[in-house]
Amino acid sequence: MANEGSYEAASKRSDEIAADLEVHPEKYTMLTGDRPTGRLHLGHYFGTLKGRVELQEKGCRTNVLIADYQVITDRDTTEHIQDNVYNMVMDYLACGLDPNKTMIYCHSAVPACNQLMLPFLSLVSEAELQRNPTVKAEMEASGHELTGLLLTYPVHQACDILFCKGNVVPVGRDQLPHIELTRTIARRFNNRYGKVFPEVDALLSDVPLLPGLDGRKMSKSYGNAISISMTAEETAKRIKKSQTDSERMITFDPENRPGVSGLLSTAAICTGRDAAEIAEEIGMGGSGQLKKYTTEAVNNYFEPIRERRHQFEADLDYVKDVLHEGNRRANEVAEKTLGEVQEAMGMVY
Structure with a gap:
């Protein structure tokens, strides 16, 4: 997984992409997202939201996922999920994400994206899933037993990135193992069945992590x-x-x-x-x-x-419209990609 060597390489590649983005933003498709577990805070804003808006304004194809299925990786309830999702869309729009330029959509509303899980799971070993440091850290933090969904969380992330042919993902250093696994899955699929997916790179954030008001992690x-x-x-x-x-x-x-x-x-x-x-x-x-x-x-x-x-x-109908339109576009994209996957695998009957 991501050792120092691969961090140095990822960092160098990230710098090259950042420079190229200034000149050729149209070459890049970015995907990123959040779990709707509550309100977004200043750490989210300075850590990721501000950067997404900048990428959007540069002309990169920007896709923002509300990862509602990922809420249940380590929680036993979806009690406030609808309220959290609508509030997340409001935060996105208020911070400058433009639904005409950025596709904002929900996990659970895009079945064809989630269907990629099956072929992708066949491309990774249990050992590769077990040794993902992020999954281990999240499991320990939640005090929850390791569910199948949490174990396969990085594969689900690969579906999110690859369904829209994402080739850049803005992440912090701790998320590099996820990107590494996405690259592995894309490469293995392309080698086994024929080229469908792009190479994915991390766009490493140089924004220092904003601590909470007490100096601990903002949470x-x-x-x-x-x-x-x-x-x-x-x-x-x-x-x-x-x-x-x-x-x-x-x-x-x-x-x-x-x-x-x-x-x-x-x-x-x-x-x-x-x-x-x-x-x-x-x-x-x-x-x-x-x-x-x-x-x-x-x-x-x-x-x-x-x-x-x-x-x-004051205009919840508009917020819902943004989400419905984003979901509709995401389904179009996902169905096209799934069609290519089925064709490559010879599963067209």
Whole structure:
């Protein structure tokens, strides 16, 4: 799987693609997505959403998947799923994804994409699935037993990427093993049955991971995340309640002062400034001053996004239309690809 060597190679390839994208965006088809397990937050926005919009505006073919089937890899309920899906579409639209340029669709609405699972599963061994580090990490994090769906999750991801002939996937370093497996599946299929699928490459994000307000990983379950859908007042309240420390002098020290540094990182990414510079400016102003500065930074940055979001909240019919149209287009694409797969395999009767 992804060792240091392959990370270096992936990183070099990613840089080449990023440069080529500026000149030939039409050569690239990008796929990425999210699991609808709750509201999207600042970590999602700066980590992936902003980059998707940039790719869309460059002219790359952009496809964004709402991975509703993946919710049940490690959860026992789909109780709020419909609400989560509609809210996710609102977040996407508010952040700048344009349904005329980007295909936004749901896993469960595209049967032909999911049908690729069967031939793809025949191309991987159990050992290859077992040693995927991401699956192991997710299983440990969820405390859930290893379900068949979680074990085959990387194969499902390969279906998502390959059904639309995706050739670039924006990911963080931890997701490289998934891309590696997708490449393997595509190569094995092409060798065995004839060329249908492209080579897939990772587009590695150079955005540092935004920590939560307490310095830990930003997560809904930790209550340390600011959602895109929060109001200015809710944001202020969440920041006000965040834990700092008793030291008055503000310094940027993620290791020893996670709470203070989490706030500084948030303020820095929203203002485009350096976290240490902000710390120096606040100095003896203490955590009260820091929280005030961070609240203003977040609310100023997200004000236009939240304005747009309110418009979509008031027009659920439009949100549903976007999804229906995205699902319709995804089905068209998936059926065409499945047709090519069946033809290559001689399964046309």
